[in-house]
Amino acid sequence: MRVAITGGTGMIGTWLARELRERGDDVLIVSRQRPKTPEFIRWDANKGIHDLDRMEGLDAIVNLAGEPIAARPWTTVRRRKLWESRVDATGVLLRSLGRLDAPPKAFIGVGSIGLFGDQGEAWVDESTGAGDGFLPELADAWEQAQLAAKRVISSRTAVLRLSIVLSPTGGVFPLMLKPFRIGMGGWLGHGRQFTPWTTIRDTSAAFRLLIDDDTAFGSFNGTIPEPTRNIDWLRALGRATGKPVITHAPRWALRGALGELADSLLIASIRTRPTKLLEHGFSFVDKDAEEAFRWLISEVEASR
Secondary structure (H helix, E strand, O other), rough: EEEEEEEEHHHHHHHHHHHHHHOOOEEEEEEEEOOOOEEEEEEEEOEEEEHHHHHHHOOEEEOOOOOOOOOOOOOHHHHHHHHHHHHHHHHHHHHHOOOOOOOOEEEEEEEEHHHHOOOOEEOOOOOOOOOOOOOHHHHHHHHHHHOOOOHHHOOOOEEEOOOOEEEEOOOOHHHHHHHHHOOOOOEEOOOEEEEEEEEEEHHHHHHHHHHHHHOOEEEEEEEOOOOHHHHHOOOHHHHHHHHOOOOOOHHHHHHHOOOHHHHHHHHHEEEEOOOOHHHHHOOOOOOOOHHHHHHHHHHHHOOO
């Protein structure tokens, strides 16, 4: 297959590109960076794709482009950048692809489980509507912009909603690991909230399923089948590191440092099921938190 990945130099894109190539696919990396190798194509989130003719006849495009949501507090300027890099940039991307004689057969987008907002103890699945607040509003608009690919370029369109993706090569996990190694790790807030997560290898496998499965349409929750309470999740990391977990980061401290970001990403409880992924035959490798953390730690140590 011929697959292009926008945002393909990031943590998820790099892992996915490697696994697609390992199975024999031809992968193009669509990036804001200057082309480093022949498989790179440059794009501008305001103007579109350079060398557009190289995108003719793709089997699929995976859209991972966007500013990191949790990189810094959500100031007014930061909110605008998050919106522009997701909602507005998706419109630019689709208009570029719409100029092709043969647009991609499938458009696979990435969304956010944050769309649901704080749901407390309630179970949510793909049929649950968006919650309230900035992150649900952003996630909903971003998702709808990507699902518009069905109309704009007549592609089969699917969106994988992600939350915390744990990887040994970057993202949040190396940062999480540091305090736990020295016995300073703890849960967040009261710890009773459900924290949705997946590992990078399950995330990559879910994207490959959506690329390959011609019957996969619409939005898919991309989190483990049995959600983990935050206190249990982080105690599992303590066991994996051999350190006791007896403290926590108070809710007031998280809010004081990060504002609404803390409420939406660290304290919100989202008890979600990946119903549609399971219906399409997806099997998770990493369902147990402690086993997942042990794998991640072994990968980190092997890379040293």
